[in-house]
Amino acid sequence: MKEYQVKLVSENHINFNESLNGSFFEKANCLTDFCSAWNEDPILKIEFRALWNLENFFFNFRVFDTDVYLDQKDDSFDSIGNSDRVELFFRKNESLNPYFCLEMDASGRLMDFKAHPNKDFDFDWKWPKKDLDIKTSKDEISFTVEGRISIQSLRELNLIEDNIIEAGVYRAKFSKNEKQEYEPTWISWVNPNTETPNFHIASSFGKFRLL
Template identity: 70%
Template sequence: MSQILKKYQVNSINNNEVKNVDFSNLSFWENANCLTDFSSPWDKNPISKIEFRALHDLENFYFNFRVFDTDVFIDKKDNSFDSIGNSDRVELFFRTNESLNPYYCLEIDTSGRIMDFKAHPDKDFDFNWNWPKNEIEVKTSKDEISFIVEGRISIQSLKDLNLIKNNALEAGVFSAKFSLAENLQYEPTWISWVDPNTETPNFHIASSFGKFIL
């Protein structure tokens, strides 16, 4: 039996609006629905507020994460995926179908580094795969109370990967927050839009996805 997916409405905008307005401008996002129902089902401690917004036009899917956190951890030892994986970040996953065969992952840290990879069930990751370079753009910024990770993904690349079906995308929206633990190591708190109902943190599972209605 197919799961009933949690839904988020991605409002459409006129292409002309984008040509005249920088998508990193706050006013650009006024027409977007604001998604805030994030949780960390495996952690009892309160999490920082997260706002997610998305819009689309004929050419691009636009996304914006605002995380109300100023104590940001970033691993700067190098620019490897390992380093990104040890940093505070936001994540967008897109799947072709409920069997996750395949699905595509974008994990973006607060400096705009992207860990992009193709995946198959049971955490079978292909790190040699990359999102087509000119089809994705990411920007980051911060203010006194939050950091922002936002970007655009071309509609064409989403179609080429067979991710848009019946004007919808099946997507996971996540965040990872690293905090200094008692053992003086940085330990992650895993945050998700959809509670996957797993005993331990796992985003790489069908039950962690919802649906973006375009």
């Protein structure tokens, strides 16, 4: 199983909205080995970084893409699901019963839900608001989605065991096809080895080791 090492930062009581910036994540390991298992076209570079302290797990996606598609008809899950986004899934174990999904588009809209095997999704479930923050930014060559998840909420959901978090890291890239319709390219850290695109499967997960 692929593994990403999450470094511990000494600072506690970090103010997410004030303190996180590019320099904060410079001390993190940089994960770049993403693949598009169902599309042979080259993918644009993605950098994922994470850090943690005793209070929070911090994550940062930087996607080197300026042709970003957002479905802005409303703020529904359907609209988010039709937009360029990054995703983090968390599970207790490979049974996926349950697992928890955070799908975040380039504008910062969030689709959070609990799931069970065979794509049994509970969209009424929400990650507690006090335990999750997300913000986005962009520059001339990329967009960034970063966030904070409380360690307490991860523990309450039984998602940390022996300093291991089992997680999936993904991206959905929307591009126009020959019919001028937007369709997704599915990109993941771990190749699920399925014939058709599927992130909602045990083989798409890896491990975050909290150092």
